[in-house]
Amino acid sequence: xxxxxxxxxxxxxxxxxxxxxxxxxxxxxxxxxxxxxxxxxxxxxxxxxxxxxxxxxxxxxxxxxxxxxxxxxxxxxxxxxxxxxxxxxxxxxxxxxxxxxxxxxxxxxxxxxxxxxxxxxxxxxxxxxxxxxxxxxxxxxxxxxxxxxxxxxxxxxxxxxxxxxxxxxxxxxxxxxxxxxxxxxxxxxxxxxxxxxxxxxxxxxxxxxxxxxxxxxxxxxxxxxxxxxxxxxxxxxxxxxxxxxxxxxxxxx
Amino acid sequence: xxxxxxxxxxxxxxxxxxxxxxxxxxxxxxxxxxxxxxxxxxxxxxxxxxxxxxxxxxxxxxxxxxxxxxxxxxxxxxxxxxxxxxxxxxxxxxxxxxxxxxxxxxxxxxxxxxxxxxxxxxxxxxxxxxxxxxxxxxxxxxxxxxxxxxxxxxxxxxxxxxxxxxxxxxxxxxxxxxxxxxxxxxxxxxxxxxxxxxxxxxxxxxxxxxxxxxxxxxxxxxxxxxxxxxxxxxxxxxxxxxxxxxxxxxxxxxxxxxxxxxxxxxxxxxxxxxxxxxxxxxxxxxxxxxxxxxxxxxxxxxxxxxxxxxxxxxxxxxxxxxxxxxxxxxxxxxxxxxxxxxxxxxxxxxxxxxxxxxxxxxxxxxxxxxxxxxxxxxxxxxxxxxxxxxxxxxxxxxxxxxxxxxxxxxxxxxxxxxxxxxxxxxxxxxxxxxxxxxxxxxxxxxxxxxxxxxxxxxxxxxxxxxxxxxxxxxxxxxxxxxxxxxxxxxxxxxxxxxxxxxxxxxxxxxxxxxxxxxxxxxxxxxxxxxxxxxxxxxxxxxxxxxxxxxxxxxxxxxxxxxxxxxxxxxxxxxxxxxxxxxxxxxxxxxxxxxxxxxxxxxxxxxxxxxxxxxxxxxxxxxxxxxxxxxxxxxxxxxxxxxxxxxx
Numbered sequence: 053x054x055x056x057x058x059x060x061x062x063x064x065x066x067x068x069x070x071x072x073x074x075x076x077x078x079x080x081x082x083x084x085x086x087x088x089x090x091x092x093x094x095x096x097x098x099x100x101x102x103x104x105x106x107x108x109x110x111x112x113x114x115x116x117x118x119x120x121x122x123x124x125x126x127x128x129x130x131x132x133x134x135x136x137x138x139x140x141x142x143x144x145x146x147x148x149x150x151x152x153x154x155x156x157x158x159x160x161x162x163x164x165x166x167x168x169x170x171x172x173x174x175x176x177x178x179x180x181x182x183x184x185x186x187x188x189x190x191x192x193x194x195x196x197x198x199x200x201x202x203x204x205x206x207x208x209x210x211x212x213x214x215x216x217x218x219x220x221x222x223x224x225x226x227x228x229x230x231x232x233x234x235x236x237x238x239x240x241x242x243x244x245x246x247x248x249x250x251x252x253x254x255x256x257x258x259x260x261x262x263x264x265x266x267x268x269x270x271x272x273x274x275x276x277x278x279x280x281x282x283x284x285x286x287x288x289x290x291x292x293x294x295x296x297x298x299x300x301x302x303x304x305x
Numbered sequence: 306x307x308x309x310x311x312x313x314x315x316x317x318x319x320x321x322x323x324x325x326x327x328x329x330x331x332x333x334x335x336x337x338x339x340x341x342x343x344x345x346x347x348x349x350x351x352x353x354x355x356x357x358x359x360x361x362x363x364x365x366x367x368x369x370x371x372x373x374x375x376x377x378x379x380x381x382x383x384x385x386x387x388x389x390x391x392x393x394x395x396x397x398x399x400x401x402x403x404x405x406x407x408x409x410x411x412x413x414x415x416x417x418x419x420x421x422x423x424x425x426x427x428x429x430x431x432x433x434x435x436x437x438x439x440x441x442x443x444x445x446x447x448x449x450x451x452x453x454x455x456x457x458x459x460x461x462x463x464x465x466x467x468x469x470x471x472x473x474x475x476x477x478x479x480x481x482x483x484x485x486x487x488x489x490x491x492x493x494x495x496x497x498x499x500x501x502x503x504x505x506x507x508x509x510x511x512x513x514x515x516x517x518x519x520x521x522x523x524x525x526x527x528x529x530x531x532x533x534x535x536x537x538x539x540x541x542x543x544x545x546x547x548x549x550x551x552x553x554x555x556x557x558x559x560x561x562x563x564x565x566x567x568x569x570x571x572x573x574x575x576x577x578x579x580x581x582x583x584x585x586x587x588x589x590x591x592x593x594x595x596x597x598x599x600x601x602x603x604x605x606x607x608x609x610x611x612x613x614x615x616x617x618x619x620x621x622x623x624x625x626x627x628x629x630x631x632x633x634x635x636x637x638x639x640x641x642x643x644x645x646x647x648x649x650x651x652x653x654x655x656x657x658x659x660x661x662x663x664x665x666x667x668x669x670x671x672x673x674x675x676x677x678x679x680x681x682x683x684x685x686x687x688x689x690x691x692x693x694x695x696x697x698x699x700x701x702x703x704x705x706x707x708x709x710x711x712x713x714x715x716x717x718x719x720x721x722x723x724x725x726x727x728x729x730x731x732x733x734x735x736x737x738x739x740x741x742x743x744x745x746x747x748x749x750x751x752x753x754x755x756x757x758x759x760x761x762x763x764x765x766x767x768x769x770x771x772x773x774x775x776x777x778x779x780x781x782x783x784x785x786x787x788x789x790x791x792x793x794x795x796x797x798x799x800x801x802x803x804x805x806x807x808x809x810x811x812x813x814x815x816x817x818x819x820x821x822x823x824x825x826x827x828x829x830x831x832x833x834x835x836x837x838x839x840x841x842x843x844x845x846x847x848x849x850x851x852x853x854x855x856x857x858x859x860x861x862x863x864x865x866x867x868x869x870x871x872x873x874x875x876x877x878x879x880x881x882x883x884x885x886x887x888x889x890x891x892x893x894x895x896x897x898x899x900x901x902x903x904x905x906x907x908x909x910x911x912x913x914x915x916x917x918x919x920x921x922x923x924x925x926x927x928x929x930x931x932x933x934x935x936x937x938x939x940x941x942x943x944x945x946x947x948x949x950x951x952x
Binding site (some may be wrong): 172173217218219220221222223224225226236237239240241243247249250251252253254256257 | 403435512550551554584589590686687688699
């Protein structure tokens, strides 16, 4: 029987231990509590994925590479399940990580707009796509600060899970995944409307709130760059008297 | 007739700016300041009154969002609910913010205290095209839901009746097996007599920063117990393996959403609300700054053209006859001086308060209260945030500073909610330094208005520049700290009702008279004694190099500075008198206003500073402020002389 899966679980655990700054062999064996512990450890060492010194265990360079991929898949999956579906992310993600290839992981990452943290607040290792910082059209979420004024959209997720105080504050104002918000203005401070209340934010907070792109109702297409192309579609005109006519008519080049 | 039954303890809780104090005023028949702004109430107010023949003790609390607290005020409200054990809680729900209110209500329902929901401001919700199905809300929550409009007092009779019919319902909201297990275990570790154990256990799990302090206040609790509780909490957190707060919040918001979806009936088309448009215009820099300047100009016009005229009229018609009368009755001499001399208790005390200061303040407060009820002032923080950021203040502290233009003492007290010590220090300093409070502002405008718009512009630009430089210096000197973030709920713009504004102005006047008149009289008496014993003259001669030489002011300004220590308004009255006697010219007038604005913050403000910073630091700060006010005013004097007289 292949123990590939168990090995991957071990690598994942070791990555987590590294994040928690522990490298104790006993902690690993007691927390994994697996019947085949010795065999798995042996195979991992044979594959040159881990190295054991006395009671310490650590990932080798190649082991770290493998673990990063697994962790990335796992946390992105959590993110996807939690944000998009709101389900039990832990169970689903555990299965998920063993099945997907890196292309698929990358496309999920792009879809979610290269999130930096999983729902637990742990960092998601960056992939190639994040490093190239692809902002392709497929990106399904955008940060609040990239929305246009007067647009409204649904919140996808909020970065910065480790800052619990801020998260609570935002949460009590009902800014949370699934809530509809409307961006009132961007300068000098961001003002959004959420559940009947007006809330002012600074850029730092606005950059951490992500909204679903397809939900954004574009009510001010007139002001976008492709203004000429949308001229015909634009229904809502703003401005008084002659300004209105001017927008409705032909635009000066 | 009040029955001899035990008095009923009623607490009013709700979101910030949801109208709790208005409800409190309606129920008790007293008056406390109500404003369309957050942080209006910053401490508990307790009043005993009679409702439907029962003796009730009603408590008004600062606004909270949920029982889990982030700031000191929120924690104090929670400590009231946990510690004082009110018999009935009136939840003041802002119907515009139903979801937020429901979140809080859920928290309170878990406590098992009888709850009445007062659904406030339903008229506004209707205008926004949203209808709330109150019967469905009643059906879901199983507690009385009373629709009301607190501002006009509608729904109060129903509310009063409901208080005596309400029964407690215990809600158990489940959060899943791991968390429930953890809560059960923590509850066992808590001391047996403690109320609301389940809720406290929940708050411990959510890592509330203030709940441990609350537990420590209980008797028979040892450090060991606390350690035990802590380990139990950590154990549960480890077992859960996830973010408990997020899990709990998700469950709760699910509940809130389910109810809100059923209760809220929304029209497809949202009607255009003028208030919204106005709010937008106020916050946008391109329109907001002109609006701000226009409002300042309006205030200036109002005070100069209206208040000054009234004050003069009152002086000639009311005060002069009295003065003449006393002059005929009491021959010139000691008693004449005592009554209506330069430092007479009637002239410098009563007439100063009633004839000179009161008309100016009442006109100014009328305008200021209107702005307050519109909700304009808190919305300013959107416009001014970047400006304050340059002074090393993050978004959090913008609100206290903006509130400083209302009352410095209250603004100083609100700095308690700031996380960063450094920002608190800067904010308290800047509030105490060159920000004029509402009363000072009104009187300053009145003084400077006599010299023309130019004087007003010069004096206030100097104050702004001073504030900026002070901020920059503090920002540079104090060690760097991580900046707090700016997340600020803004009150909606509302049309003020004439009645509310008038009532508020009336009470502010009454409070001013109650507080200030004795101080005015004592200060006049003190000056009179100093004058008669010759100490005043001696000190004037002693101070003349500073006053005349450095500041270029007449020696009579020493009196004003002494009065300033007692109360700023008294000094303003004296300055107005000096102007009418022709003792102050254009430049002197500006210097006088600048120095009195910066000189010694009022007594209440110093007390607030001591409370926030400790005695030593507060006194050091006061000394620094006074010293710098002399230096700055002197520099200003020489600069003005150079520009106006030198050329």
